Amino acid sequence: MGKAKPTKYAILSLLSLEPMSGYDMKKLIDVSLVHFWSESYGQLYPTLRALESEKLVTSRRERGSGKPDRIVYTITRKGRWELKNWLRQPADIPRVRYELLLKLFVGSMLPVESNAEQIRLQRRELAHGLSKFRLYRKMVMEDGVDPMHRVYFLLTIRHGEMVARARIRWCDEALKILGEVAKESPDE
Amino acid sequence: MGKAKPTKYAILSLLSLEPMSGYDMKKLIDVSLVHFWSESYGQLYPTLRALESEKLVTSRRERGSGKPDRIVYTITRKGRWELKNWLRQPADIPRVRYELLLKLFVGSMLPVESNAEQIRLQRRELAHGLSKFRLYRKMVMEDGVDPMHRVYFLLTIRHGEMVARARIRWCDEALKILGEVAKESPDE
DNA sequence: CGTGTCATGTAATCAGTTACATGATTCA
């Protein structure tokens, strides 16, 4: 079955919230969905055209005074129908490629300290990511966000937080273990 | 900088443990590294050839009695050097595409129960994954695994477990929240 | 006066999966 075409459905999903341009989508993804989604312009713009010729979205050109024109897309009835269809399929489990763990898997190639440093670096990234969730959560709460959507937005934020926290705990545990290893064999 | 070529370094990593064939690598990845890595034959075999012509690995053909011949690859000094170089670079943070969360992000398109079902499905997958970690951990402990490697193997397992547990906790929390939402508005 | 934002777009490239083909052997 499947044949996912993720970008297509990501676009339809965003348009189900409100009409917007490709540029808007990119922004939205990069700030609010960044912990579970990503898109590039090179993928976004051509797909938008394809969706239009499939009649899943319509477009209208908005004159920008000074600024460049923007093309605002709106999802059609057919588009909503297709989106719902996809939403009902079981979500596929993404196969990840987590470089840090691969590097650690063959960690004995390098001195313990080198691996510890990798983990510290990762920890910093994760902590930084966590702080962004706090801001984003505030945004979702304050703003005039449709309470229908709010529950679901909060669920995705909560997921990001919980996984990031688990990873940070792992970093701490791993650093402790490597610290002991280093004590046992202070050579290399 | 970067220009990662992840498959290349995944192969060198595995060969740093012991000589093996492309087929062996695929097996190893699919059972022991599955929670943080994946490779397809279509990627593995051509890359192995490329690595050989780069003199990073050597190959010898092993006659199989009855079974097909296998081509066993060994990492060279140059290969180890290149691998170490890569290991020292900071690990890049993978940009994920987690379909479940995208579907949940626009969850209000469907009845609450439909979203809950998605989460239950995911929960089952995660629980199943967790049980595999227990087996894998036992393997690493019992077997004649080089204790130098063991620490690092265990670290990757521990990461898998901790993240899977966090996700399961999130599933439970999310289901509880959606349960309350359903009570408040039993319509749709 | 240079940088950044707005906004769309395309071509080159790369990385990756999928589906096939081969063919002997073992197991139910």
Next chain:
DNA sequence: TGAATCATGTAACTGATTACATGACACG
């Protein structure tokens, strides 16, 4: 008898990133 395992390999396809181009305006 049919399926699964062993083992290598390739061609077709898809999906995605990257780097570029355009051009006006606002900010400091």
